Amino acid sequence: MVQIDFFDKDIVSTLLPVTTMEPDKVCFLIDKRIAEGKDPKNLEIAIKKRLPGTEVEFYPVEIDSISDINENIEKIVSENQGDVKYIDLTGGSELMNACGYRAAKEHGITAIYIDVRRENVLNIDTAEIIKEVNHLTLEDWLNAVGAKRLGDSRDLPPEEEFDDIVAVSEVLFDHIPDWQSLCQHIANRIAQTNGMEIEIPVNICKSRKGLTAIEDAFEDYGLWTRVDTEDTDSRRVYRFTDKRRRGYITTFGVWLEFYIYIQALRVYDEAAVGVVIDWYEGDNIDTEDNEIDVMVMRRSVPIFISCKMRKPVSGDLYEVGFMASKLSGVRAKGIVATTYPVKEYGTSPKRMYQRMKKLKIGLIEAESFRNNKPADVFNSAVQMTE
Numbered sequence: 001m002v003q004i005d006f007f008d009k010d011i012v013s014t015l016l017p018v019t020t021m022e023p024d025k026v027c028f029l030i031d032k033r034i035a036e037g038k039d040p041k042n043l044e045i046a047i048k049k050r051l052p053g054t055e056v057e058f059y060p061v062e063i064d065s066i067s068d069i070n071e072n073i074e075k076i077v078s079e080n081q082g083d084v085k086y087i088d089l090t091g092g093s094e095l096m097n098a099c100g101y102r103a104a105k106e107h108g109i110t111a112i113y114i115d116v117r118r119e120n121v122l123n124i125d126t127a128e129i130i131k132e133v134n135h136l137t138l139e140d141w142l143n144a145v146g147a148k149r150l151g152d153s154r155d156l157p158p159e160e161e162f163d164d165i166v167a168v169s170e171v172l173f174d175h176i177p178d179w180q181s182l183c184q185h186i187a188n189r190i191a192q193t194n195g196m197e198i199e200i201p202v203n204i205c206k207s208r209k210g211l212t213a214i215e216d217a218f219e220d221y222g223l224w225t226r227v228d229t230e231d232t233d234s235r236r237v238y239r240f241t242d243k244r245r246r247g248y249i250t251t252f253g254v255w256l257e258f259y260i261y262i263q264a265l266r267v268y269d270e271a272a273v274g275v276v277i278d279w280y281e282g283d284n285i286d287t288e289d290n291e292i293d294v295m296v297m298r299r300s301v302p303i304f305i306s307c308k309m310r311k312p313v314s315g316d317l318y319e320v321g322f323m324a325s326k327l328s329g330v331r332a333k334g335i336v337a338t339t340y341p342v343k344e345y346g347t348s349p350k351r352m353y354q355r356m357k358k359l360k361i362g363l364i365e366a367e368s369f370r371n372n373k374p375a376d377v378f379n380s381a382v383q384m385t386e
Contacts, residue, residue, distance in 0.1 A: 004029070005088045012331050018047055027059060029092070030058050049139070087100045089101060155247060176310075179210075199235050202236065260364065301332060304333065312340065321359060337364040356384065
């Protein structure tokens, strides 16, 4: 079975029809100006990795020339001698779609469209549902845009520790200033000694109550154990359970990343945290600071989540928006997750919230998960992007 498609910068419109219909051959009409670039090569790689037996051909055209588009469609139909079963009209320019529909009617080929929201393939003439979509994966996306995942920058907790991580995170979110002071003290000491024990002065934080709550949470959930000392009035000593947990305790913002990642796994099939992306043909060099805090796939659409343990600033919005646009175009979603109550307190946060809605950047306040289902929290954030 042969399928005709129109190359589009939007990865969903270009790749999803192929991964769903699984043709023996797919013939893309593509703008001549980009036909020799990396985009078609990356797309072919993505298709071949997902569908090794599918042939991929590209036909460069003048995209504003009806005659050129028609001639190339006719060429494909003629060369494949009646094997062209579908013409996909999901991507491409309006002119390409018009020419494609004409050819479908003339040659008795089925014109199809991918309804991403409803997750099915439609016969354009009858509105009949032909099949459900085969969703794209994170790896499909990275291959199609020519990026290489260098791996997770975080040493992820095992699934059996997820509930503990969530519980500790919520304690830290309740005492952010104290956690910032304590984390800085611990990180500085460990950088000097690389040891497995840490001494905590009782006056290291502004709030003794906050410090105690954090220390107790780390002990209760197995991140460190108390070491007996004589001078307990002015200091306490703890031994880290292992180097992995020591790494968590010495990294201020990792707790929000883990928290959002764990919540995302309760909603989505695929999520990743601390993904470092290399854009330059797999050269294994992170030259552009392209680390994504949390990334999930939602119905073939990637969602990029920037996690901020502090009050977000304008630059955070543009950063996550740029990353989403760079990786996938118009369909991708950018979300900022924060421990700061952006929507409720102060004039400045209100302005920030309005700016996020204007820029179509979603917002997740970590506190929201305590009173709402994770699916509702993520859906609300995604709705802000639409």
